[in-house]
Amino acid sequence: MQYVKGTPYFCKKFKKIKEYPYLNNDITTDVLIVGGGICGAILNYYLSQKFDIVLIDKGRIGQCCTSCATAILEYQLDDFYSKLKKEFSKEEIIDIYKMGINSVNKIEKFIKKYGNECDFYKRPSFLYTTKESEYKLLKNEYELRKNHGLKCEFFDKHNNPFNFHIAYGIYAQNGGAELNPYLFTKQLIENAKNQNKIFENTGYESMIQKEDYIEVRTNYNQIINCKRIIFATGFNLEEFDNQDIIERFTTYTIVTNKLKDFEWFNRATIHDTVDPYHYLRLLPNNQIIFGGEDVPFKKSNMTEKKAMSKYKKLYNYLLTMFPMLKGKIEIEYSFCGCFGATDNNLGLIGETDTDNVYYFLSCGANGIVNAMYGVELMENLLKNKTDKFEHLFTPLRVLNK
Ligand SMILES: Cc1cc2nc3c(=O)[nH]c(=O)nc-3n(C[C@H](O)[C@H](O)[C@H](O)COP(=O)(O)OP(=O)(O)OC[C@H]3O[C@@H](n4cnc5c(N)ncnc54)[C@H](O)[C@@H]3O)c2cc1C
Structure with missing residues (x-):
């Protein structure tokens, strides 16, 4: 396989x-x-x-x-705490989030020792929804983090600093980092x-x-x-x-051409709450790396035909998110791989x-x-x-x- x-x-x-x-x-x-x-x-x-x-x-x-x-390094998990309540106590989830922040600091320490040869940069992270109905879901998660000393802000469409549409979002100042995993x-x-x-x-x-x-x-x-x-x-x-x-999935990724005069707020790493979710970041040379459209991992989901249709879907989704990029973006790289999930x-x-x-x-x-x-x-x-x-x-x- x-x-x-x-x-x-x-x-x-x-x-x-x-x-x-x-x-x-x-x-x-x-x-x-x-x-x-x-x-x-x-x-x-x-x-x-x-x-x-x-x-x-x-x-x-x-x-x-x-x-x-994609090497988005974040402390938040795939699911919100409200979905993981059965798995963790409140104290445990906060400990896990803090452990995530410490892990990023540990990478930073390694980079300080050996030099930054892997494009490591600390970044804020942004988790957002376009659905009004998800207000409570995001607000509860935000309150939990804020009340336990994790620096974050809650954005809605009135104070949204990002150049794409959101209903609500949690912006974590010290949310994570990015690097070249290879x-x-x-x-x-x-x-x-x-x-x-x-x-x-x-x-x-x-x-x-x-x-x-x-x-x-x-x-x-x-x-x-x-x-x-x-x-x-x-x-x-x-x-x-x-x-x-382990439950295994195939996830698909596209990398665009370098974009001139384009950025979003503080070059945050971004996730949405769509099921399956999308994730993206800006590479250091200003290409967007955009992934998602996950499906169960099996041979038929990794065929050229299936992958091409997923890359196209990602491309169209990216344009819906950033309509100002119409006519300016092309797919330069596309690939898919396997990742695992546990409860x-x-x-x-x-x-x-x-x-x-x-x-x-x-x-x-x-x-x-x-x-x-x-x-x-x-x-x-x-x-x-x-x-x-x-x-x-x-x-x-x-x-x-
Ligand atoms: C498209 C995509 C996007 C992702 N984005 C992120 C992200 O943004 N952030 C994040 O944290 N994670 C992300 N992940 C998950 C991340 O890639 C994995 O968690 C990580 O790469 C797993 O690393 P690994 O070393 O366990 O596995 P691998 O990189 O697969 O390495 C396993 C190694 O084991 C070797 N091996 C296997 N069997 C044997 C054997 N019998 N004998 C000897 N060697 C063997 C293989 O040759 C291979 O080199 C993403 C995954 C994918 C596919």
Whole structure:
């Protein structure tokens, strides 16, 4: 099954990630990470400072779903708190939002250390509706955030500073950030401590639990003996007979030409509340990247014909949003990819029902932000410490269903 189709903008135009060899001998390590997308790269960068880590990827690093993420980094989740009430207490949702803000700050710290080679910029975020009937939905969410110290403003059609129509919207000043996900992965991988323990074109095939270690076999029949194994394989779950643990969707994206004399309020990252929702941001060179029109992930939804009709729909929607761009925008890139969703909008991060086997699978619209926090969680678990958010991310919540 192919997880990405089309021409992903982020890895097409930019400096390529350095090539790593394939594994051609047997090795031993404390922790094996399977998967070198943005999540595996985040995990590998931080954990390799404290543990003996080997990372393998069955293909090239950063070339799967990572290459087509819009990379809007926000603290808000896919659903409003009112929809997630069953999943979280009020205190928990606020903690999760604050965790999101801290994750963005952590990326900023990394960028300060290594330089901004991945177009990282902090941005406000804007979540809006065009439906009058959704007043209460947005107002309640706004009140919740404001009452818990999250800086935000409520806009309606009378004080709307954006150059498109809204009924209501929540504008979060320190709502998030944006970056180039492929170049961020490049920086993470190339600055990791374990340079001679990263292997591309090396696929995980199978494992056998031994008394005090795990024996992993690769696609070229090499053996990796490890104490723990972490699957950061994104949504490629076929190998593990667990493809049903995450609900998967295909999401479609277009990137326009560079736009002259065009911007919106403070270059905020934007989401609407349509079902399925749309999301957009302005790239640093003033191209719009616009995504959405999600459908369940299956082969027939990734055919050229289906994808073309979705790109056209996105293009028309963009023009409805910004009628002043009529005759000025063209689609320069179009692509689609797979993303996962869970009931509580959070990824599956933590120990599975098999001893010493962990998942590090990000989900939802802010999977990258969650992965930044997930590193702390994973570090605690590897040190046999408890973590405040363990119960919210644990894979057991779906494996035990
Ligand atoms: C169009 C689109 C827009 C998105 N927008 C956003 C956004 O704005 N913000 C956000 O936070 N998230 C967004 N996402 C989600 C984001 O892309 C994912 O959360 C993130 O890329 C997942 O990264 P990953 O490393 O887990 O997966 P991937 O990038 O898919 O990497 C998984 C890696 O595992 C490797 N692998 C798989 N199986 C094996 C095996 N058996 N052995 C060895 N290696 C293996 C693969 O080769 C691959 O390199 C978006 C996703 C899509 C598709």
